[in-house]
Amino acid sequence: MPQFDMILVDEADAKGVDVIEHTAGSPAREGGGDETYRCGGCKTKLLVNVDHATAHGAVVKCGKCGRLNTEPHHH
Numbered sequence: 001m002p003q004f005d006m007i008l009v010d011e012a013d014a015k016g017v018d019v020i021e022h023t024a025g026s027p028a029r030e031g032g033g034d035e036t037y038r039c040g041g042c043k044t045k046l047l048v049n050v051d052h053a054t055a056h057g058a059v060v061k062c063g064k065c066g067r068l069n070t071e072p073h074h075h
């Protein structure tokens with residue numbers, strides 16, 4: 001199953017986007033596919049075994065390091 005490191009973005013880049021709040025200790029989203037996404041800062045797994053549609057365009061705030069991540073736009 002593919003695993004990707006997400007790209008860090010700043011608050012301005014995430015303006016107007018729905019931010020998924022991740023809580024340290026459990027993935028923000030889990031299930032539905034085979035792609036796993038890690039925080040681009042601290043490598044915490046934020047989205048686990050999700051399908052690409054779930055990750056596409058998503059912005060996730062890491063519950064561990066507090067940074068904002070977006071998907072790396074692979075296809």
Ligand SMILES: [Zn+2]
Binds near residue numbers: 041042063064
């Ligand atoms: Zn992090």
